[in-house]
Amino acid sequence: MRTVKGRIHSVVTGGMVDGPGIRFVVFTQGCPLRCLYCHNPDTWKKSGGREVTVAEIIDHAKTYKRYMEASGGGITVTGGEPLMQPDFVEALLKEARSLGIHTAVDTSGFGTEEARKRVLLNADLVLLDMKSINPSTFKKVSGVERDSTLAALAELREAKIPVWIRHVVVPGLTDELEDARELARVLSEYDNIEKIEILPFHKLGEFKWQELGLNYTLGETQPPAKDLIDTIRQIFREVGFTVT
Ligand code: SF4
Structure with missing residues (x-):
């Protein structure tokens, strides 16, 4: 497994926002989505970044194991879209878990059924980016249909894998309260969701x-007002979620 190769954009040591504790974050290269608010468009191109082996990443991550353990952290694989490289990410997750390192995957959920199962079902935690519950808004924001993301949610519930939902609120795009209520209603049917992160x-x-x-x-779009973020967070709290 250690010899499996993949392409990454970069790694960040000491990440604090992509899962619990202090994390070693691996940014994979390649993403088929085109989210209007993407802050990593330099990860889109499949051929970009650099080639690495699982061994190279794991050996680097291991040097931070003490910090990860003391803080309840681990490794997070993000991107780009990790589902684009199932061989590499599956091997990386399995290798990390065999060493007792907690693993998280940050994903849009967009990928083949095989890729979803090989990657997501081998993680200890999945951070699932839910662009919108509204099908046309989902497409407008990301350029793809929502079906694969919803399928990923169902598969994760079936496998009892903990999920944190991430939802970015963009004024004029994903700030409809009706859509937030519908998203909260749909997500409340998933007992494996531990937390909702509402991201301005x-x-x-x-x-x-x-x-x-x-x-x-989105150059002219302003960050959402604090009141709007509070209102949307409250909508998710009302159906029983822990919300940040
Ligand atoms: S899924 Fe992530 S990396 Fe891909 S376009 Fe959207 S925000 Fe960017």
Whole structure:
């Protein structure tokens, strides 16, 4: 398993926002989605980044094992979209778990059924990015249909794998309260969801779009008001979720 190769954009040691505790975060290269607010468009191209082996990543991560253990952290695989490289990510997760390292995968859920099962069902925790419950908004935000994400949710419930939902609130795009209520209602049927993270839209990645010559269409969009974020968080709390 240690010899399996994959392409990564970068690694970040000491990550604090992609799962519990202090994390070694692996950004995989390649993503077929085109989220309007993506702050990592430099991970989109499959052929970009650099080739690594599972051994290289694990040996690097192991040097932080003490910090990970003391903080209840571990390894998080994000991207890009980890489901684009099932051989590599599956091997990486299995190797980490064999060493007792907690694993999380941050994903849009977009991938083949085989990739979803090989990757997501081998993680201790899945951070699932739910763009919208509204099918047309989902497509508008990401460029793809929501079906694979919903299938991933069902598969994770079946396998009893803990899930944290991430939902980015973009004014004029994903800020409809009706959609938030519907999303809360749908998600309340999943007893494996431990937490909902409501993330206010920000433009920290805009400069990368410009550097890559891409057209960033949210340049005039402002971050959501605090009141709106509070209201949306409350909608999820009312159906019993822990919300941050
Ligand atoms: S799924 Fe993530 S990496 Fe891919 S386009 Fe969307 S935000 Fe960017």
